[in-house]
Amino acid sequence: MTRNLDATDVDDLAVGAWILGTGGGGSPYLNHLNMQQIAATGTQFELIDPQELDDDAQVAVVSTMGAPLVMQERLQDARDVARVVEIMGEYLGSSFDAVMATEIGGSNAFQPLMASAHLGLPIVDADAMGRAYPEAQMTSFAIGGLQPWPLALVDPRGVEAVITNVPTWKWMERTSRVLTIETGSMAATCKAPRSGAEVKRWGVANSMSFAIQLGARVREARAAHEDPVAAICAAAEGQLIFTGKIIDVDRRTTGGFLRGTAKLDGLDAYSGYNVELDFQNEWLVARLGDQVIATVPHLICLLDATSGEAIGTETARYGQRVALIGITAPPLFLSPAGLKYVGPRAMGYDLEPVDPCP
C-alpha cells in the first residue's frame, strides 16, 4: 500500500520513532521541525510497502552516525543526506529507486524523509533494526549475512568518502566510526545499497508505519486525557517495569558514542526500589538493585510518566518523573545469529538476554 505522509503523520513519526529509539537514535526534535517546514511547502513524502519493491529495485539505506549529544548541538541539513545518496549513486554508476532508514529509532527515522525531500525518491516502509542500536553492524542485514560494503559518508564541511571494501561488518563499523569521530562525532551515511529482494527478505517491514501508529496512539491518549504510557504498552505489546524519578545521570561522549548510567528512584508501587540503566547511545541494560530485569536486544524505553514522551540518553536529567517500559525484541534479533550482533555480549556485557516481558 502506497500512501503520502501528511503533516500529522510527520508529527506522529517524531513521537513514535523517539519511543522506538530506546534512548538513542538521536532526539528527533530538530529534524522533525525541519521536515514539518518542508512538508508545509507542499513536498510529498511517498511511503511504499516493501512488498511492492521489484526484486531488482535499488534501495539507498541512510542514517546519521554519531553521538546523540552532538546531534542536539549541530543542526543537520537535509541536503547532506541527499548528497550522501548521490555520492553512493555516483560510486555505483547507477541511480536509486527508493530510500529507507537504517534505524527507525529517534532522529534516524527522519533520514529517508530528508533524502526524499531533495531527491524525490519514495520511502520504503521498513528499516534494518526495528529500533535504534549503537553500532553500524547491528542490523538485520548483517544478521542475514548480506554484503557490508560500500558505505558513503558526508560531513557538511565537504568531507566525502566511500568505504569500498571491508572483511567484516564490524570493520565497516570501525572504519566509518573513526571518520565520523574525526568530523565531530556526527556524519551522514549511506550504507551498502540493498536490492528490493534483500529488503523484502531481511528488512524489518512496516516499521515506519508502526512508529507513526505508535505516535498516533500517544496523541489520541493525550487528547482523551487517558494514560499515554498505557496506550504505548497496548500498541507495542510492552510492559511497564518501573516508575520513578531520575536521581543521577553519569554521561560522557567518548569513542564517538554517548556512554554512561542513569539512576532511578522508585515511586508509587516501586517506592523503596532503585533502577540503574546503562547506555551506549541506547539503553542497554536495566538493573533493579542487583537483579538484571531487561537487556538488549529487548527494547528498554524510558518515558515521561505523564506525557509518554520518550526520554533520550542525551536528554535524561535529574528530577524527571519517568515510566520504564520493556518490549520483547522480534525473533530475528533473538536468534543465535541475531544475538551475535545485538545481544548483551555484543555490547560488552557478560549476560544472557533478559526479556522484560516474560
Add this chain to the structure above:
Amino acid sequence: MTRNLDATDVDDLAVGAWILGTGGGGSPYLNHLNMQQIAATGTQFELIDPQELDDDAQVAVVSTMGAPLVMQERLQDARDVARVVEIMGEYLGSSFDAVMATEIGGSNAFQPLMASAHLGLPIVDADAMGRAYPEAQMTSFAIGGLQPWPLALVDPRGVEAVITNVPTWKWMERTSRVLTIETGSMAATCKAPRSGAEVKRWGVANSMSFAIQLGARVREARAAHEDPVAAICAAAEGQLIFTGKIIDVDRRTTGGFLRGTAKLDGLDAYSGYNVELDFQNEWLVARLGDQVIATVPHLICLLDATSGEAIGTETARYGQRVALIGITAPPLFLSPAGLKYVGPRAMGYDLEPVDPCP
C-alpha cells in the same frame, strides 16, 4: 632519460633514500629485501625523467602512511601497493601511465617499485617532498595549491576506501590518518592523481636518481676505505654539525606517529656538548644545549659515524656512535607557502626555521 634500474641501483636506493628520510619514511630494510628478490626474478624497473611525461599523462602517487615502528613489525606485501593504485584507477574509471613516490625518504622510496613490480608501470624520477615529512599535506603538491582529493587506501585485511572530497589538504591528512590508525597505524595509499604537467611543475624532480647516487657515493667510499659521512656531505652539499653517542631515546607510538626525543653526548671535537633531537616520525628540531641549531624543513640526518648508514627514529638506540649532518632545504619549501606546510610552526614549534648550513 629513461633507464632500467639494476640490482646495484636498488641497493643504492635503499641507502640513499634512508639518508634522505631524515629519520623517517620507515626503514627501507624489509622493502629493499622484497625488491631485491623481485629484481632477481628479472622484473624490470623503468625510471623515466619527469620531463618526458606528456602534460596529460596520468601519474599515480603512492606512499605507505603510518608509524615507522609499526612498519618494522609488519612486512608489507607489494601487491597491496599495486592494489591501491588499481582501486584509484577503478574509482577514476581510467588507467595510469606511470607511478611515483610521494616521499623519497626511507621505505617510501620503494613504494613505486612495489606498484611497478605488479602493474608494469614506469616509475617517475621524482617525488613530492625531496625527503620524508610526517604528514600527508606536507608536499610540494600542497604547496602548489593542487587538488588534494581523491585518495585511496588499502589495508591487507581487505579494508579499502576512497576519500572522494575534502575541504583542505589538512582534512585529507586527518581522514586518511584515522583510517590508517584504525587499521594498525600502517596503510598503503594512492594520493590524488597528478597530470604530467603537474608533476613537471610541482614535483621534486630527479629525487629518485639523486637518492641512488647518494647511496652509490656511500658504497664507493666504503669500498675505498674513505669516510662515508664526508662523502654524503660532499654529494648532498651537507654539513657535519655534531658527532657523539646516543645516550637516551624517549619514544612512543601515539596518534599514528612515532614521537619523542633522542639525546646525544658529544665526542671528539664536540666532547662536553649535548644535542637533543625532537622527532615526529622524522627528526624535526636539533638543539645544542639551549640553542636551536637546525629545524625543518632543512634536512637533519643522523648517521652511523663509521658506515654512514642512516639511523631512523625507530632504530636509534643507546650507545650508537653517530654523526649528525644538516642539508639546506630546496627553496620551494622555504617560501612562505612552503613554510606554511613544512616549517617549524606547521609541526607545532614556535620557532623560525634554522638552517644547519649557514
